Ligand code: HEC
């Protein structure tokens with residue numbers, strides 16, 4: 001290689017490596033080595049497994065790369081003739097035993113530790129009935145719908161009681177596609193599969209946690225995000241009992257979380273401009289549209305309750321033209 005080319009190649013390699021490594025660190029905010037902090041006991045265990053495995057893989061990475069560099073330098077051709085043959089070696093019992101036993105020990109250590117952690121990831125801790133709750137999570141194109149034990153519904157914002165076990169039943173309607181429910185702070189990702197229920201749980205302190213659909217599910221997959229708002233139990237109880245009545249607060253969540261994935265008021269987006277559309281105040285008309293869909297618009301409200309549709313109208317009638325109403 002001419003020296004000019006070599007220098008250029010080296011410079012490219014160094015700047016690329018430096019660029020890539022600093023980008024990862026900057027975007028991760030923790031040096032790029034760890035996933036975010038865990039905020040649920042099962043998430044902690046996932047985190048511990050990650051660190052434990054990283055120790056072995058880090059050790060192997062360093063060992064392999066160091067050996068590579070040493071061999072490259074030590075056994076370079078130097079002044080030897082291009083055709084000179086090296087010593088021919090056949091077998092080395094000691095080496096072969098080492099490179100068999102060491103990986104077996106590593107894998108056994110990793111396997112045992114993961115099996116020790118697993119029950120605490122999969123199984124929720126035992127809790128008195130008053131200290132737990134079960135929330136149904138349904139992924140749809142392109143929103144998350146949460147249903148609480150009393151039938152109350154929220155969209156894209158899961159409200160949960162603090163420091164209590166929250167069981168999550170994760171699914172998708174049979175007419176929808178596969179989504180994936182992921183709250184990074186709580187650990188793993190769980191597929192939301194049409195007609196199938198995946199179960200997990202969390203137990204978190206009060207706070208707000210981000211969630212995101214993690215399975216490419218269509219045009220607005222990236223916008224299919226949600227929040228988990230964890231609040232003290234009394235606040236949770238009053239939220240779900242108020243929310244069971246529906247009302248414009250639910251309607252607003254529905255409009256912003258479902259309709260605005262495709263519609264805007266005052267401009268065309270994926271769907272037509274809804275400004276002044278009389279259907280926004282037409283209870284029967286909108287119900288038909290939401291249950292059946294139309295053209296490119298999916299049946300986003302196919303299984304919505306009457307309360308949910310009333311709530312939507314209570315909020316959207318303000319955008320309907322003067323011709324609307326019923
Ligand atoms: C996935 C994208 C998508 C979502 C989500 C969506 N729409 Fe639509 N919507 C469309 C498209 C596309 C059309 C045009 C349909 C056609 O081809 O006739 C449309 C049409 C409409 C129309 C006009 C119907 C007419 O004939 O005047 C109304 C009203 C409407 N949508 C309301 C809503 C409401 C309310 C929601 C939320 C509950 C919603 N849409 C959610 C894509 C969507």
Ligand SMILES: [Cu+2]
Pocket residue numbers: 139140142178179180213214215216217221224
């Ligand atoms: Cu999705």
